[in-house]
Amino acid sequence: MDTKPGIRPRLGPWHMLDVASRYAFPGGQTVIVLLLLSAPLGLPGQAQLQPAWAMTSVFFWSLYRPASMPALLVFATGLLLDLLAQGPVGIYVLILLLIHGSVLRYRRTLTRSVFALVWLAFIGMAGAAALAEWLLEAVLTWSPVPPWPGLFEFGVAAGLYPMLALYLITLHRGRAAPEQAS
Amino acid sequence: MIRLSIQARQALARLTTPVLIVSALALMLLGRATPLVPERARITLSDALAPIYAVVDVPLRAVRGAARAVGETVSLRAENERLRLENDRLRHWYDVAMALDTENATLKENLHWVPDPKLSFVTARVVADAGGVYARSVLLSVGPNSDIRRGEVALDAAGLAGRVTEVGARSARVLLITDMNSRIPVLLEHSRARAILAGANAPNPKLLYVQDGLHPQEGERVVTSAEAGAFPAGLLIGTVHFGESGQMEVAPAADLGRLDVVRIFDYGLGGIVAPEAAAGRRPGAATAAGG
Numbered sequence A: 001m002d003t004k005p006g007i008r009p010r011l012g013p014w015h016m017l018d019v020a021s022r023y024a025f026p027g028g029q030t031v032i033v034l035l036l037l038s039a040p041l042g043l044p045g046q047a048q049l050q051p052a053w054a055m056t057s058v059f060f061w062s063l064y065r066p067a068s069m070p071a072l073l074v075f076a077t078g079l080l081l082d083l084l085a086q087g088p089v090g091i092y093v094l095i096l097l098l099i100h101g102s103v104l105r106y107r108r109t110l111t112r113s114v115f116a117l118v119w120l121a122f123i124g125m126a127g128a129a130a131l132a133e134w135l136l137e138a139v140l141t142w143s144p145v146p147p148w149p150g151l152f153e154f155g156v157a158a159g160l161y162p163m164l165a166l167y168l169i170t171l172h173r174g175r176a177a178p179e180q181a182s
Numbered sequence B: 001m002i003r004l005s006i007q008a009r010q011a012l013a014r015l016t017t018p019v020l021i022v023s024a025l026a027l028m029l030l031g032r033a034t035p036l037v038p039e040r041a042r043i044t045l046s047d048a049l050a051p052i053y054a055v056v057d058v059p060l061r062a063v064r065g066a067a068r069a070v071g072e073t074v075s076l077r078a079e080n081e082r083l084r085l086e087n088d089r090l091r092h093w094y095d096v097a098m099a100l101d102t103e104n105a106t107l108k109e110n111l112h113w114v115p116d117p118k119l120s121f122v123t124a125r126v127v128a129d130a131g132g133v134y135a136r137s138v139l140l141s142v143g144p145n146s147d148i149r150r151g152e153v154a155l156d157a158a159g160l161a162g163r164v165t166e167v168g169a170r171s172a173r174v175l176l177i178t179d180m181n182s183r184i185p186v187l188l189e190h191s192r193a194r195a196i197l198a199g200a201n202a203p204n205p206k207l208l209y210v211q212d213g214l215h216p217q218e219g220e221r222v223v224t225s226a227e228a229g230a231f232p233a234g235l236l237i238g239t240v241h242f243g244e245s246g247q248m249e250v251a252p253a254a255d256l257g258r259l260d261v262v263r264i265f266d267y268g269l270g271g272i273v274a275p276e277a278a279a280g281r282r283p284g285a286a287t288a289a290g291g
Helices: A013-037 A046-064 A071-084 A091-105 A107-111 A115-141 A148-173 B006-033 B036-074 B076-111 B283-289
Strands: B120-130 B137-141 B153-155 B160-167 B171-176 B183-188 B194-198 B206-208 B221-224 B236-242 B248-252 B261-266
Touching: A013 A046, A013 A071, A013 A148, A046 A071, A046 A091, A046 A107, A046 A115, A046 A148, A071 A091, A071 B006, A071 B036, A091 A107, A091 A115, A091 B006, A107 A115, A115 A148, A115 B006, B006 B036, B036 B076, B036 B120, B036 B137, B036 B160, B036 B171, B120 B171, B137 B160, B137 B261, B183 B236
Parallel strands: none
Antiparallel strands: B120 B137, B120 B261, B137 B171, B153 B160, B153 B261, B160 B171, B183 B194, B183 B221, B194 B206, B206 B248, B221 B236, B236 B248
């Protein structure tokens, strides 16, 4: 926090590095957790956890720290998710970008809302995302696709959001806060 | 670096997302038109990740083993009793099998039976459940010079698991029989009914196009059929099970939820392997290659 206003000496390389790492933290952590979730952990519903985590992370950082979640990074995250899954390529890229875009569009209202409202907004977006994913999957593979995996994914994303958001908020105020760089 | 005015920079920033959204749509079309490109990318990614998964898997395996050991200690007594009974039953079946084996050998000799070809197989470790939300496949870690090829058959200790659909330098992918795109010609052993086993992304794949007039029984063994030359005849898949809505399903013999090690058999069947250019998850190609 800038507690002492005034002219100060030029900041050293360590400080710059610290600031850079804090800016890169949300994106790097999104990708690393995504790769971890693709490892053979044997967690129940692990296939659904990956998109749920990506949606939560993109939603959260686009809302509270858009400088650390630029559209290009969202694109890369979606592509990684698409390649890790076996579905048609591009579905998650589109979905994550749409989430990113809509969050930025309503950012002013959302940042001033209470947590429950933000959660509700996320639930709405996750529902739309699961529906879009299901439709795109069916159209692109041109075959009937069972709706249950998508519903399950929506449930996982919506249900885990408060927990994940709690964790992300601590990061937002700590590890990923550029103004706290020493 | 070109210096832009704040307005111009803001306008550019506002344009990025729409431009990327259009690129995502283009990516989808591109993936449809040239399925080979995403497949190559996937193989490269799998090749990079498979060795890492194999390392990560060691401590995880230990943890899972410890957890299972705790659970087993609790039910040790009951389990022991159950195993003793099963052992008695199996010993009886062993005698029957030995007698039948001798009889079978004699009969084959009398009939001048053409011997089945010797099979070659490699064993590979499953390092990850890969597939995402709408697919069922596993990733194998294989040596750099394994001769695993697309279309080969994967079995676990108990039964058929699936078919190899992608082969990289250090990894291979097996499409499980439960995947939505898997279609396998099968034979119901007792009623001799032919059918198609279709994956549905559920634990139990469904039986489609069962021959009319034949009434399969609950618990009947389902084996592969050699029709279409994609599988050898007689590999055990599982048993017939009637679902809640009366839909005929197959309970797989292989433990598909916890595959650990699979054997990849080379039956030398060219069968229906999608040509590489047409690979990917297009229904026409994928159903044939699926398995």
